[in-house]
Amino acid sequence: xxIQFVLVxxxxxxxxxxxxxxxxxxxxxxxxxxxVLFALANVYAVMRPDxxxxxxHFLGVGRGTDLVLYALVVAFMAGMFSMYQRFRVVDRRYxxxxxxxxxxxxxxxNKERGLHSAQIVSVATGDGDRTSVGxxxxxx
Amino acid sequence: xxxxxxxxxxxxxxxxxxxxxxxxxxxxxxxxxxxxESVVRQVLTVFPNVVCVDDGSGDGSAEAVLRTGAHLVxxxxxxxxxxxLQTGLTYARVQPGAQYFVTYDADGQxxxxxxxxxxxxxxxxxxxxxxxxxxxxxxxxxxxIKRLVLRLAVLLSPAGRKLRLTDAHxxxxxxxxxxxxxxxxxxxxxxxxxxxxxxxxxxxxxVREIPVSIRYTEYSRSKGQSLLNGVNILFDLSVRHRGx
Numbered sequence: 001x002x003i004q005f006v007l008v009x010x011x012x013x014x015x016x017x018x019x020x021x022x023x024x025x026x027x028x029x030x031x032x033x034x035x036v037l038f039a040l041a042n043v044y045a046v047m048r049p050d051x052x053x054x055x056x057h058f059l060g061v062g063r064g065t066d067l068v069l070y071a072l073v074v075a076f077m078a079g080m081f082s083m084y085q086r087f088r089v090v091d092r093r094y095x096x097x098x099x100x101x102x103x104x105x106x107x108x109x110n111k112e113r114g115l116h117s118a119q120i121v122s123v124a125t126g127d128g129d130r131t132s133v134g135x136x137x138x139x140x
Numbered sequence: 141x142x143x144x145x146x147x148x149x150x151x152x153x154x155x156x157x158x159x160x161x162x163x164x165x166x167x168x169x170x171x172x173x174x175x176x177e178s179v180v181r182q183v184l185t186v187f188p189n190v191v192c193v194d195d196g197s198g199d200g201s202a203e204a205v206l207r208t209g210a211h212l213v214x215x216x217x218x219x220x221x222x223x224x225l226q227t228g229l230t231y232a233r234v235q236p237g238a239q240y241f242v243t244y245d246a247d248g249q250x251x252x253x254x255x256x257x258x259x260x261x262x263x264x265x266x267x268x269x270x271x272x273x274x275x276x277x278x279x280x281x282x283x284x285i286k287r288l289v290l291r292l293a294v295l296l297s298p299a300g301r302k303l304r305l306t307d308a309h310x311x312x313x314x315x316x317x318x319x320x321x322x323x324x325x326x327x328x329x330x331x332x333x334x335x336x337x338x339x340x341x342x343x344x345x346x347v348r349e350i351p352v353s354i355r356y357t358e359y360s361r362s363k364g365q366s367l368l369n370g371v372n373i374l375f376d377l378s379v380r381h382r383g384x
Contacts, residue, residue: 095219095328099227102193106213106231115211 001060003070010074018081031082038075042068160187162239163259166228168221169205170195172246175359177204179248184209186252187242187259191231193224201246222332226325233320241320245311247359254352258314261350268319268345271305272312272352283356296374297334299341305349309333312352319345331373 017027045052045068052064061067165187169176176192183190190210194202196218205212213231215224225243232238240262242255250272258270275287293308294300300308313336315323322343327335340347 091328092326095223098216098219099223099230102213102215102227103231106211109214110211113206115209 003059003061003067006059007070007074011077014074014078014081018085031078034078038071041071160256160259161189162237163187163189163242164232164235164238164240165190165242165244165255166225166232167192167210167244167246168195168224168228169193169197169201169246170218170221170224171197171199171201173197173199173201173204175248176201176246177207179246180205180208180210182252183244183255186256189232189235189238191228192246193228193231195219195221195224220328220332221330222325222335223328225332229315229320229323229325233317239317241315241317243311243313243315248357249354250312251353251355254350255312255314258312258350258352261348262314262316266346267348268316269340269347270314271307271347271349272310273305273307273349274310274352274354275306293334297337297341299338302341303337303347305337305347307349308337310352310354319343329372334373 017030045064049064052067056062056064056067059067061070165183167180167183167190169192172179180190180192188209190208192205192210192212194205194212194214196215202212202214211231213227215227219227228243229241232241240259242259244250244255254272258272261267261270274290290307290309294305297308311333323336323339325332325335
């Protein structure tokens, strides 16, 4: 059936976009466009359920509601992945913050303990753009 | 258990009489209080500069470090072993004269003699990175199931194959200064080991593995990561490049 092809393709596309690296702005814009299109499609489906059934039949799905359900599953997956990525970004910032606090505090503690800790000039805080190991040499 | 490691018995001194002052040992710590103090004291007999990164332990691990001469960095919250390693490296690499960086597990599974030998190799200038491997000579000391999984981890990693590594997940490593400056571990959890290998695979650094032995004590076994965690690691790694 055509629907199987469409759904599998949709899932694979999501996986691919999710795993491969690309420009953040492009991805962000695509996500928003997809969200708006999905919302519009839903409005249309509610307004004209018969059209939906026609499309569903064309794709080889029994009823229009089933088609909506399938689309929902795919959209849910995309949403989950997107949330996961967002969470990773937040996590990285949070780590950087905690690391800075920890090292600053450690300077004081270790100085008090009489360990000749050196003058720590700069803690690697300004490198928020080093997004992954070895990112600077452009080999990722 | 803590009495098992006797700092006196190792008797390792550096070859050239220098007291390894250009070496910093980074020990990530999470709830290792029962053995930590003796492990740190033993490391200090060979390497004078040790930084322990307490990753939010709640069992007095930090106090154990304070009783020794090691530097202590405390994460305000638990962030994961990868994050702790990176914090330790970040702290160590701004210390004056730091040239070699050793990563060392807190549970006492490594032998300090192995670390010293690895530093000597790095010092010779022949390589930039030295990794410990459990599989060269002493494979039989590793539990069978663990051996299979670790082997699989190497086979699944393109970088591991490229570098001809036999053990991608050994906690004992020696990095020279340029490598430590360049490395930025972003995998906070256990995936950092694979992350480091994959970084090395993509870089130009000369990497060598040398055999080390691991003490699989009851303690280290109980602390060892679950093999199921491999699933988490694979998932984390597969999405590493995304999410800006």
